[in-house]
Amino acid sequence: xxxxxxxxxxxxxxxxxxxxxxxxxxxxxxxxxxxxxxxxxxxxxxxxxxxxxxxxxxxxxxxxxxxxxxxxxxxxxxxxxxxxxxxxxxxxxxxxxxxxxxxxxxxxxxxxxxxxxxxxxxxxxxxxxxxxxxxxxxxxxxxxxxxxxxxxxxxxxxxxxxxxxxxxxxxxxxxxxxxxxxxxxxxxxxxxxxxxxxxxxxxxxxxxxxxxxxxxxxxxxxxxxxxxxxxxxxxxxxxxxxxxxxxxxxxxxxxxxxxxxxxxxxxxxxxxxxxxxxxxxxxxxxxxxxxxxxxxxxxxxxxxxxxxxxxxxxxxxxxxxxxxxxxxxxxxxxxxxxxxxxxxxxxxxxxxxxxxxxxxxxxxxxxxxxxxxxxxxxxxxxxxxxxxxxxxxxxxxxxxxxx
Numbered sequence: 001x002x003x004x005x006x007x008x009x010x011x012x013x014x015x016x017x018x019x020x021x022x023x024x025x026x027x028x029x030x031x032x033x034x035x036x037x038x039x040x041x042x043x044x045x046x047x048x049x050x051x052x053x054x055x056x057x058x059x060x061x062x063x064x065x066x067x068x069x070x071x072x073x074x075x076x077x078x079x080x081x082x083x084x085x086x087x088x089x090x091x092x093x094x095x096x097x098x099x100x101x102x103x104x105x106x107x108x109x110x111x112x113x114x115x116x117x118x119x120x121x122x123x124x125x126x127x128x129x130x131x132x133x134x135x136x137x138x139x140x141x142x143x144x145x146x147x148x149x150x151x152x153x154x155x156x157x158x159x160x161x162x163x164x165x166x167x168x169x170x171x172x173x174x175x176x177x178x179x180x181x182x183x184x185x186x187x188x189x190x191x192x193x194x195x196x197x198x199x200x201x202x203x204x205x206x207x208x209x210x211x212x213x214x215x216x217x218x219x220x221x222x223x224x225x226x227x228x229x230x231x232x233x234x235x236x237x238x239x240x241x242x243x244x245x246x247x248x249x250x251x252x253x254x255x256x257x258x259x260x261x262x263x264x265x266x267x268x269x270x271x272x273x274x275x276x277x278x279x280x281x282x283x284x285x286x287x288x289x290x291x292x293x294x295x296x297x298x299x300x301x302x303x304x305x306x307x308x309x310x311x312x313x314x315x316x317x318x319x320x321x322x323x324x325x326x327x328x329x330x331x332x333x334x335x336x337x338x339x340x341x342x343x344x345x346x347x348x349x350x351x352x353x354x355x356x357x358x359x360x361x362x363x364x365x366x367x368x369x370x371x372x373x374x375x376x377x378x379x380x381x382x383x384x385x386x387x388x389x390x391x392x393x394x395x396x397x398x399x400x401x402x403x
Contacts, residue, residue: 019364022373023357027122029071029378030353031160031256031336032136032205032227034343035059036074039101041296047109052352056303058341059353061112064131067356071122071132071378073226074102076158077343078142079287080167088144095142099135099156106133117157118389119382136203136226139165140172140191150194159385160201160224163188163211172211175237183210189218196220199392201384204228204248205238205258205338212244221391222252222384227338227345229263230322230329236263242329249330252387254380256338257323260345264322265314273309280305316349320362323376332372336381 038044038057049062064072076098081087106115113131116122125132135157141164143149150161163171168180171188181188192215195202204212205225215223225248231239240248240255248255261267281287284298326335339345341353349358360373368376 015365016361019361020357022364022370023068023360025370026374027070027126027378027382028068028356029073029132029134029336029381030069030341030356031073031224031338031381032075032138032258032343033059033072033339033341033345034075034077034138035072035341036076036098036102038342039074039105040098040292042292046105047112052346058339058346058351061109061131063352063354065129066354067352068360069131069353069356070126071116071134072353073134073136073160073338075136075138075162075343076102076142076153077138077165080139080141080165080169083141083170088141088146091141092144092146092149095137095153099153099158102133102135103157115157117159119385122378122382134159136160136162138162138203138206138226139169140188141165141169143171143191145170145187147190147194150191150200151198154198154200158200160203160226161191161195162203162205162226163191163207163215165206172214173208175206175208175211177208179208179210181211183208184214184218188214192219196388196391197395199389201388205256209241209244212240213247216247216251219251220395221388222254223248224253224336224381224384225255225338227258227260227340228255229258230325232329233322233325234263234265236266238263245326245330245334249334252334252384254334254336254384255326255330256336256381257319257326258338258340258345259314259319259347259350260340260343261311261314261347262344264347265318268312270309270311273305273311276305276309277302313346313348313351315347316358316362319347319350319359320366323363324366332375333380333383335376336378337376 046060050057050060076095078091106113113133116132116134137158164174166176168174168177171191172184173181202223203226204223205228229239231241280301
């Protein structure tokens with residue numbers, strides 16, 4: 001599980017043994033993977049071990065076991081499309097189809113995994129040697145302008161909604177788009193309130209700094225950033241400033257460290273690669289509205305570019321630098337891990353889920369205790385889940401008492 005990339009110890013393996021024991025003992029949760037995009041492909045079998053260097057898949061149940069990963073959030077990801085009645089209905093149908101697929105795949109693999117909606121039975125699942133599968137929604141575009149879909153998706157198992165993706169939507173401004181709402185829109189405030197009422201965690205990854213501030217000033221429940229890094233360490237608009245890290249800590253929330261290399265460490269200039277990738281994005285309309293066959297062709301072209309122009313990846317040590325900084329700024333109780341596997345995530349030393357133990361090893365090398373790692377790997381996220389559910393219960397109790 002650990003040291004696949006040649007990490008060594010000055011103590012004859014003692015450090016590796018200690019890290020491996022901690023990694024086995026704690027409950028490990030990855031709060032963001034785009035693996036459902038793989039599940040939507042014909043013939044992809046989550047129960048079979050795949051090779052990330054040949055079919056580019058970063059996660060499956062056998063490799064989760066190898067990497068000591070106990071739980072994972074599968075993202076119901078929808079790319080931003082037209083903000084029209086027709087576009088909203090189309091994206092709703094796409095989201096429902098992804099939910100259906102996740103439920104079907106996990107159902108077929110009951111011996112290996114179980115769909116989970118609350119933390120209560122996680123230790124039982126771990127003892128049984130199975131994986132816990134949670135669901136999150138990436139991009140609030142999936143609700144269109146219909147607040148009732150929040151409870152609909154909650155009942156289907158979703159436990160967070162990332163308010164937007166790389167483009168603005170009807171809820172808020174994105175960190176990588178122009179200013180439209182100057183933060184949350186009026187509908188965005190209504191959506192956050194409904195998420196609080198239902199018990200759905202609000203995910204602030206991808207949203208603009210002003211949108212994050214608006215959420216934090218309004219929400220009654222702690223927030224998560226399901227896959228974000230430190231802007232002080234890597235100045236990318238997707239990352240969070242120290243002020244926002246502190247604000248999320250004051251809110252009681254948690255920032256889940258992302259291991260998508262470009263967010264971890266600024267990439268070296270590679271104009272040929274950038275140009276080729278931009279051409280594929282343009283050719284396939286930024287991968288929006290493609291049929292399954294078209295998506296397969298587009299994905300193959302994209303992967304060939306990565307093969308032709310290999311990127312020098314950030315390392316596990318670089319990931320740990322972010323974690324060190326976030327812990328220093330926000331505190332040990334407000335940091336977690338969300339890899340973005342199958343959505344671009346992967347660094348040298350932790351290229352796929354089978355190598356997740358290397359993060360634990362690096363943190364143990366830096367002096368993190370078992371209790372620290374228990375918090376980072378899942379304890380902090382579980383606390384936020386429980387608090388979010390409590391806020392919803394209190395609201396529902398108030399509503400009943402007011403009648």
